Amino acid sequence: MRVAVTGGGGFLGSHLCEALLRRGDEVVCLDDFSTGDPSNIAAFIGNPAFELVRGDVSQSVDVRGAVDAVAHLASPASPPDYLRRPLETLAVGSRGTENALRLATQHGARFVLASTSEVYGDPEVHPQDETYFGNVNPVGPRSVYDEAKRFAEALTQAYRRNRATNTGIVRIFNTYGPRMRPHDGRVVSSFVVQALTGEPLTIYGDGKQTRSFCYVDDLVRGIVRMLNHDEPGPVNLGNPVELTVLELAGLVLDLTGSRAEIQFHPLPVDDPARRRPVIARASERLGWVPEVGIEEGLRRTIEWFAERPGDITAALAAIRGGQQDGATAPEGRLPITTPATS
Numbered sequence: 001m002r003v004a005v006t007g008g009g010g011f012l013g014s015h016l017c018e019a020l021l022r023r024g025d026e027v028v029c030l031d032d033f034s035t036g037d038p039s040n041i042a043a044f045i046g047n048p049a050f051e052l053v054r055g056d057v058s059q060s061v062d063v064r065g066a067v068d069a070v071a072h073l074a075s076p077a078s079p080p081d082y083l084r085r086p087l088e089t090l091a092v093g094s095r096g097t098e099n100a101l102r103l104a105t106q107h108g109a110r111f112v113l114a115s116t117s118e119v120y121g122d123p124e125v126h127p128q129d130e131t132y133f134g135n136v137n138p139v140g141p142r143s144v145y146d147e148a149k150r151f152a153e154a155l156t157q158a159y160r161r162n163r164a165t166n167t168g169i170v171r172i173f174n175t176y177g178p179r180m181r182p183h184d185g186r187v188v189s190s191f192v193v194q195a196l197t198g199e200p201l202t203i204y205g206d207g208k209q210t211r212s213f214c215y216v217d218d219l220v221r222g223i224v225r226m227l228n229h230d231e232p233g234p235v236n237l238g239n240p241v242e243l244t245v246l247e248l249a250g251l252v253l254d255l256t257g258s259r260a261e262i263q264f265h266p267l268p269v270d271d272p273a274r275r276r277p278v279i280a281r282a283s284e285r286l287g288w289v290p291e292v293g294i295e296e297g298l299r300r301t302i303e304w305f306a307e308r309p310g311d312i313t314a315a316l317a318a319i320r321g322g323q324q325d326g327a328t329a330p331e332g333r334l335p336i337t338t339p340a341t342s
């Protein structure tokens, strides 16, 4: 198969490219590296089965030759990233998704949209299955991401109905693992970097909010199953083991042996109180269940970060710089604490 992966230079995208190359596919990676890192795909450069098209998919999606499948992952994903790039996030969810859908439609290719648990917003139904319509604030700061993904889902369904495109939607719940950017501001990368350097772990709110964390290898296996399938979805992909943010902090401290303190910060606006996927649909229709438990996944993630002390030091310097000036920081470097303003 020849697969176009938008966002292939990012955290999830690079693992997906790797899994596809490993099984013998050809991969065309489309990325502008606005939130990704070229080092994620450096190992694939020079592989004749791998091609990199550098550019903004909201402007155009330019792939020459055959395309059998399109995995559309391009979008900022970390809250600090999309809060800093609101218009770009809306553009890639709308125009970027349409460009990727057109590519798939022209080639009669399978199309898979990387949607998100954020379509459920701050859920009033718990746990969340795919029939729940969600509780999203359409004008809050997170709406640029949540509504872009909801629009992307609607567009994907419209192409399925009106253009007969072979589409599938996966709703991805919080995923972690190697190749997260150390300064991306997401909770797992932040806690691991902080624990390894002895900096205080920054807990937003009282830390009683919950998330369900999926290890990257499990998640990518789910996306590959969806690419192989005709299943339209939406299908939740996530690990249903639910933790409070405080429990996660405790686990990271235990596994790193760190004596870092815990520091409480204001809760960002519209931060969902709880989140846990029902994965019956993924299990029944795709034969997919996650296999890597949180302790094992965190161990692998910690090991990966610990092997990169230089990156971590740079990330911490950037985080401190961001906190000092309170808002803006150099490109790709954001304060870990998301401003709690609407």
Ligand code: NAD
Binding pocket: 006, 007, 008, 009, 010, 011, 012, 013, 030, 031, 032, 033, 034, 035, 036, 037, 055, 056, 057, 058, 072, 073, 074, 075, 076, 077, 078, 081, 092, 096, 114, 115, 116, 117, 171, 172, 173, 174, 175, 176
């Ligand atoms: P990431 O930021 O590491 O990767 C996104 C990639 O898309 C980056 O390489 C970035 O440079 C690229 N990109 C962004 N806008 C682009 C544009 N306009 N044109 C070309 N490339 C562009 O994030 P990730 O965690 O790997 O997320 C990948 C996808 O999965 C996203 O669509 C995200 O919404 C979705 N998702 C991720 C998670 C998670 O926990 N990681 C959860 C839910 C959904």
Ligand code: UDP
Binding pocket: 078, 079, 174, 185, 186, 187, 188, 190, 191, 202, 203, 204, 205, 209, 211, 245, 267, 268, 271, 272, 336
């Ligand atoms: N969070 C935190 N400290 C951090 C980063 C995040 O307490 O340094 C919290 C955040 O407020 C949210 C949860 O951890 O409740 C998950 O945040 P993340 O940004 O990883 O993903 P989200 O699920 O919000 O998209």
